[in-house]
Amino acid sequence: xxxxxxxxxFSMSFLDAMSCGLGAVILIFMIINHSTEIRATDTYKxxxxxxxxxxxxxxxxxxxxxxxAAALQETETQLEAANREAASLKEIIDQEDDSDQEVRxxxxxxxxxxxxxxxxxxxxxxxxxxxxxxxxTRAFAGEGRRQYLTGLNVGGERILILLDSxxxxxxxxxxxxxxxxxxxxxxxxxxxxxxxxxxAVDWLTTQIPADSQFQIYSFNTAVKPAIKxxxxxxxRTEKGKQLTEAIGALRSVVPENGxxxxxxxxxxxxxxxxPDNVFLITDGLPTQDVxxxxxxxxxxxxxxxxxxxxxxRLPKSVPVNxxxxxxxxxxxxxxxxxALARNSGGxxxxxxxxxx
Numbered sequence: 001x002x003x004x005x006x007x008x009x010f011s012m013s014f015l016d017a018m019s020c021g022l023g024a025v026i027l028i029f030m031i032i033n034h035s036t037e038i039r040a041t042d043t044y045k046x047x048x049x050x051x052x053x054x055x056x057x058x059x060x061x062x063x064x065x066x067x068x069a070a071a072l073q074e075t076e077t078q079l080e081a082a083n084r085e086a087a088s089l090k091e092i093i094d095q096e097d098d099s100d101q102e103v104r105x106x107x108x109x110x111x112x113x114x115x116x117x118x119x120x121x122x123x124x125x126x127x128x129x130x131x132x133x134x135x136x137t138r139a140f141a142g143e144g145r146r147q148y149l150t151g152l153n154v155g156g157e158r159i160l161i162l163l164d165s166x167x168x169x170x171x172x173x174x175x176x177x178x179x180x181x182x183x184x185x186x187x188x189x190x191x192x193x194x195x196x197x198x199x200a201v202d203w204l205t206t207q208i209p210a211d212s213q214f215q216i217y218s219f220n221t222a223v224k225p226a227i228k229x230x231x232x233x234x235x236r237t238e239k240g241k242q243l244t245e246a247i248g249a250l251r252s253v254v255p256e257n258g259x260x261x262x263x264x265x266x267x268x269x270x271x272x273x274x275p276d277n278v279f280l281i282t283d284g285l286p287t288q289d290v291x292x293x294x295x296x297x298x299x300x301x302x303x304x305x306x307x308x309x310x311x312x313r314l315p316k317s318v319p320v321n322x323x324x325x326x327x328x329x330x331x332x333x334x335x336x337x338x339a340l341a342r343n344s345g346g347x348x349x350x351x352x353x354x355x356x
Contacts, residue, residue: 156277
């Protein structure tokens with residue numbers, strides 16, 4: 001006899017149906033909730049966008065309001081200034097007496113002042129003419145008067161002039177120097193460059209004040225005073241007599257040998273009292289030391305070293321004015337002598353061919 005199957009209240013089919021129904025319900029709820037979130041997010045974005053536009057518009061209006069306030073303040077300030085000026089003008093107008101008598105008096109005053117001004121201008125022209133003639137102790141005959149362009153102040157109680165008389169003063173180019181150094185002494189002395197240097201010394205002496213003392217040295221491998229026997233001494237102008245004698249003696253000097261700037265500065269330090277104005281006329285950096293025993297060629301670096309050694313002998317309180325007649329093949333000379341003049345409180349000058 002077969003066994004009857006028992007009755008089960010919850011079978012697998014029932015549980016499956018219930019699970020499917022529950023899942024469908026959950027799915028419906030999820031779909032509905034997601035749609036709500038999307039709509040809410042879109043709404044929030046639109047609100048935020050509108051809020052940003054409103055804030056931007058508020059900021060713009062605030063800026064415009066601030067600009068208007070500033071403009072109003074400036075206008076009020078200008079108005080106050082205009083009112084003050086108007087009040088001042090009104091006060092002046094009230095005080096002004098425009099009577100015919102006062103007008104005529106003012107016209108007379110203007111005429112008198114104009115006449116006085118013309119007289120002053122005439123006196124000024126006279127003084128300028130006298131100034132152009134200079135405080136010359138002696139005359140210098142040149143093609144023009146260029147001292148107003150140089151900036152050189154030939155003043156002081158004790159004035160020293162140092163003239164380079166080395167072989168290089170015979171010409172501006174090496175070939176020209178080599179050619180001229182084998183000529184006669186008369187041809188050497190007639191060299192254009194040497195004559196320009198002598199004329200520069202001549203012009204300087206015409207500017208030396210009558211109450212000043214002076215000394216003129218020429219230097220190459222030795223230092224010699226223009227007036228023989230005056231080494232180490234200060235000379236008086238004596239109304240130009242000794243200056244003329246010194247220039248005449250310089251014109252008999254023949255350029256030769258090398259250049260020992262150290263010897264020239266050594267002679268400077270032996271003057272007592274020390275000079276208060278120095279004029280150095282040269283064409284390049286030195287080629288010899290104090291012993292003046294160097295032979296052969298000298299490199300640019302060696303010439304700079306010789307210059308530095310010579311410059312170390314200078315007293316710090318003495319201004320050195322440099323008149324440079326440049327020499328070919330010495331590119332560092334101009335900048336080096338410019339630095340010397342500048343650091344000592346002097347003037348650097350590289351004159352044109354027609355100076356002085």
